[in-house]
Each structure stands twice: as C-alpha cells, then as structure tokens.
Amino acid sequence: MRKTKILVVDDEHLIRWSLEQNLKKQGYEVFTAGNGEDALRLVREEQPDLVLLDIQLPGIGGLEVLEKVKEFDEDIVVIMLTAHGGLETAVNTMRMGAYDYINKPFNLDELSIVIKKALETSDLRREVVQLRSEHKKSGPPQIIGTSKHMKNVLDMMGKVAKSEASTVLIQGESGTGKELVAKWIHYQSNRSEKPFVAINCAAVPATLLESELFGHEKGAFTDAKTAKKGLFELADGGTVFLDEIGDMEMGMQAKLLRFLEDRTFRRIGGAKVISVDVRIISATNKELMKAIEEKSFRNDLYYRLQVIPIFLPALRERKEDIIQLANHFIETFGREFNKPINNISSMAEKMLLEYSWPGNIRELKNVIERAIILGSEDTLLIENLPLEIIAKTSSSNVPLATFKLPPEGVDIEEVEKELIRQSLEITDWNQSKAAKKLNLGIDAFRYRMKKFGFLK
Known part of the structure; x- marks a missing residue:
C-alpha cells in the first residue's frame, strides 16, 4: 500500500528536521524544502497528499506557493505555518484554499491530530466525488418486481421522491430491501446531487449514537480531541437513512424528535444552534405499534416519522x-x-x-x-x-418421508456432514460415486467435503 506523502516547506532547518523525524515515525513518506522554488518542484515530481507550508519563505513567498499548488492540483491539502500574522492572514489563506492555519511554536501532538483530520476530510471528499460520479454513470439502484404488491410500492416511491416530504418510514421484514428503496427515493429526488448517508441505529452503542448524528465539539468528552461534524450536518441538503430505528434507545428518541420539529440542533458540548435541510428516511423490521404499547418506542416520534409510510412485502x-x-x-x-x-x-x-x-x-x-x-x-x-x-x-x-425428525429437532449441518461421510464410506472414498449417491455434481460434492473437513 502506498504511503501518504507529506511535503514540509520551511526555511528553518531545525523545524524541517524535527517535523520530518516525527512524521516518519507516524508512517508517512516525508519530503522537505527550504524555499518556494524547491517546494513547487517537489509538488510536481512527488505529488504529495499534504503540504505543511510556512508563509515566510525566501524568494517565492508562502501565499504564492499556496496559489500555485492549488493551480497544479486543488485536491492537495495545504496547512499553513507561521510565526507572524493574525486573523486577517488566516482568513486570506483559507480563502485561497488552505485547509487550516497553525501558529508557531506548535505542539507536535496537536499538529499530528490536525494532519490526520485533514487527510480524513480529503479522503471523504474524494469518496463523495467518486460516489457521485458512479451514480451519474449507473443511475439510481434497480428495483426488481412486477407483482401487484411491488407496483403499489413503486408507485408510492415515485410520489415520495417527487415530493418535499421530510420524513418517510419504511417497514418490512429483514432482507426485503429497505435501504435499496431509501437510496432509490434519494437518487430520484431533487436531493440526488447532495449526500446520502446511512447509519444502523442498532449497531451503534446508545452512548455514541448522539455524537454520530449531531457531532461534538473539541473537549466535549474524554476522547473528543477534535471537533466532529455529525451525519445531519454532513448530509445537509441530502438524505439521512436511519436503519433499525425501532432499536433506538428512548432518551435518543426524545432528542431525535426535538430535531425533527425544526431541523436545528447543537453539537455535543456546543452552544451554536445549527440548522440543516435533510430528509429523514427511517426503516425498521419491528412492529412499532406493538413497541409503543410496550413503552419501548415513543408514540409522538412514530407519528412524526411516518408522515409517508411505505410497507415492503415479504x-x-x-x-x-x-x-x-x-x-x-x-x-x-x-x-x-x-x-x-x-x-x-x-x-x-x-x-x-x-x-x-x-x-x-x-x-x-x-x-x-x-x-x-x-x-x-x-x-x-x-x-x-x-x-x-x-x-x-x-x-x-x-425420500424425506423415510426420515423421522426427533421431537428435540436436529442440526441440519450435522445431518449434511453425516450424509457426506456415509456416502464416502459406502463408495470406499470414491468421490464421483459418492456424489452420485447424493445426486450432487462433483464440484458441489467437493465443496461440501471441504466445508466439513473431509478434503483439505
């Protein structure tokens, strides 16, 4: 696997050396330059993923280097370093395309966190671009079915996609294609150019789900070393798919209900009210009315989620x-x-x-x-x-009638294994004859032999 490439540009040798040693220990491939001319040459030759760029450089200044780097490849992440400058300088660098602005002297551990976050953001941006490109080529996911049940479902899906309905509830047994339907609605709607993000509410611990949905500020809790945007914020303008909504813990249900009222929220540990425009598509294989009776699902949240209900047949x-x-x-x-x-x-x-x-x-x-x-x-x-x-x-x-099923039942895997063993013993381990005894092709029989340890 290719190592992530980082270019360090600073006119102070000690800073270049210190950063190079620290970043190499973290597994990065590191290049260094002491001036703008060398930096631009290395950008063209090595095409780094990230550049740590000092503003004060001999010859070509840091801001001009930043401009030329972005002209060469706008996806290269640039973090500016400086011992001088204030808010105006920081704003200018960000407008020119810098990811962040770090003042000297800096803490190496904090800089490492900023670098990691910048690279993750860059990877996410590339992934979104790739997914959008693939969607444009392939179109929305294909929904297969011409039965009366599916014609009714497809008709409802089409109406929902064209509407401005902000909440949709898809209900159906496991494996009926609820997420596929959610994606179809998204990609057939006027939100198709914006993100579609999905989360399984049953797979994320209740203590983490709030952070995943709403995000958090730096220092909000012990492991919150940096601020993080939640899915609602990342999907602004698009669709959030909440799978297995019936498994959401009651306290989190109350917070989701509050968000659904006006689409505003605060990150965990934050004071700023954030407003987003997202369509919420929820899905569950549970009978929510029964869950309401059992006091495990909120009645008011149910009616808020199922503005448009879609039932997928088994x-x-x-x-x-x-x-x-x-x-x-x-x-x-x-x-x-x-x-x-x-x-x-x-x-x-x-x-x-x-x-x-x-x-x-x-x-x-x-x-x-x-x-x-x-x-x-x-x-x-x-x-x-x-x-x-x-x-x-x-x-x-x-001839299934010849077999007697014991009241306690059987393990069908053990039955299959025993049949394979007996057929081999009867035929003196002649695989072709043994396969014919069970009316199996030789490939299928050998697959089962390997599965149950008869064939290495």
Whole structure:
C-alpha cells in the first residue's frame, strides 16, 4: 500500500528536521524544502497528499506557493505555518484554499491530530466525488418486481421522491430491501446531487449514537480531541437513512424528535444552534405499534416519522417476482465470477417458488451467489441449491418421508456432514460415486467435503 506523502516547506532547518523525524515515525513518506522554488518542484515530481507550508519563505513567498499548488492540483491539502500574522492572514489563506492555519511554536501532538483530520476530510471528499460520479454513470439502484404488491410500492416511491416530504418510514421484514428503496427515493429526488448517508441505529452503542448524528465539539468528552461534524450536518441538503430505528434507545428518541420539529440542533458540548435541510428516511423490521404499547418506542416520534409510510412485502408474498429476481442475480454474479450460467432448470425453479424465503431477497441473493460459484453447467440445477431448500420443498425427489425428525429437532449441518461421510464410506472414498449417491455434481460434492473437513 502506498504511503501518504507529506511535503514540509520551511526555511528553518531545525523545524524541517524535527517535523520530518516525527512524521516518519507516524508512517508517512516525508519530503522537505527550504524555499518556494524547491517546494513547487517537489509538488510536481512527488505529488504529495499534504503540504505543511510556512508563509515566510525566501524568494517565492508562502501565499504564492499556496496559489500555485492549488493551480497544479486543488485536491492537495495545504496547512499553513507561521510565526507572524493574525486573523486577517488566516482568513486570506483559507480563502485561497488552505485547509487550516497553525501558529508557531506548535505542539507536535496537536499538529499530528490536525494532519490526520485533514487527510480524513480529503479522503471523504474524494469518496463523495467518486460516489457521485458512479451514480451519474449507473443511475439510481434497480428495483426488481412486477407483482401487484411491488407496483403499489413503486408507485408510492415515485410520489415520495417527487415530493418535499421530510420524513418517510419504511417497514418490512429483514432482507426485503429497505435501504435499496431509501437510496432509490434519494437518487430520484431533487436531493440526488447532495449526500446520502446511512447509519444502523442498532449497531451503534446508545452512548455514541448522539455524537454520530449531531457531532461534538473539541473537549466535549474524554476522547473528543477534535471537533466532529455529525451525519445531519454532513448530509445537509441530502438524505439521512436511519436503519433499525425501532432499536433506538428512548432518551435518543426524545432528542431525535426535538430535531425533527425544526431541523436545528447543537453539537455535543456546543452552544451554536445549527440548522440543516435533510430528509429523514427511517426503516425498521419491528412492529412499532406493538413497541409503543410496550413503552419501548415513543408514540409522538412514530407519528412524526411516518408522515409517508411505505410497507415492503415479504418475498413469500410476492412469489411472482422470485424468478425475475433470481435471473437478475444470476446475470449479476455470472458476470462477476465469469460463469456461463444463464438460466434455471424447471425443477430448480419450482423449488425456488415453493420455498418460504424467511431471509427474503437477501437470502435469495446469497443462494444464487453460492449456486453460481459451485455450478459448472450453463443452467442452475437442483444440486446447486442448499440442502435446506431442497429439504423444505415438496418438489424434492429426496425420500424425506423415510426420515423421522426427533421431537428435540436436529442440526441440519450435522445431518449434511453425516450424509457426506456415509456416502464416502459406502463408495470406499470414491468421490464421483459418492456424489452420485447424493445426486450432487462433483464440484458441489467437493465443496461440501471441504466445508466439513473431509478434503483439505
């Protein structure tokens, strides 16, 4: 991996040496220059990620160097250093494109924090530009489905995208595509050129969620060594997607409700009131009305979030879309893994339609990905499907009636492992014959042998 390049420009040798040693210890690749001419040459030759630039330089001054650096590559981060100058000088450098302005003498630890933050901001900016570029090329995410249920959902999504509705609540089981719907609404709206940011409320500890959403000021708490913008501030003009909103802690629910009233907030530890314009799209797989009855979700927040409600059906409720979705994933993964599979056998298709899909679209996607990896024919066959799907559909030719399920149940992984072991023992470890005993292709059988430790 390429090291981050930093160019130190200062006419004082001791400062250049000190910074060079300190930054190298932190893992950066460091170059130094004692004047503006050498600095510009190194910028052209080495193309550094960040420049520490003294204002007072012999020959070409620091401000002129700053201007030429930005002309060469506006993405290079420049932090100005000076022993002289006041507020006016600082403002001028920032207007010219400097990221920050540090007075001498400076603390090396504090400078390191500023450098790290500047590089993170630069990386984030590049990522946003890249994502916007990719979005312009690919358009909004594709929503697959022609069933009556999905036509109703798509109609609602289109109306929401064109509206100025500030809050949307998407409800549905896990794996039904709630985040995909949120992204579609964002990228079809007039907010599409602004950020779409997502956070899983269940994955972030309650103590950190407030900081993630609202940000904090330097010194607001023990680890707050620098100020940090929250997601609401970063997404100004765009959309914030709050996934698993039903798992948000009650105290945080009250703070979110207060924000939703007028879209204003204060960072943790801050006094300044910040106003933003963001659309809030929330999602949950929980029954919020039941949560309200159980006193784990606020009634007033629920009605504030669900100005526009969207209910996503489970895959078992839109069986007309299963094969269409399966073919979409076959095309996607076939292209990704360079596999020739381009259709589904009639028996495999029947099994896909009969299966209940408790994991919904996410489970179907994983099943097809696995089938493409294991398949060696140009058609997706029964043998490419997981044993649990074969076992739970009436179309299987496996004589399931001969098996007695004990009252305490079984571990299906252990059953599969035992069948592999027995087939190998019966055939004297002839893999081809053993695979035929279980009606599996040789690739699928070897995959299971490796999975259960029979094949290294």
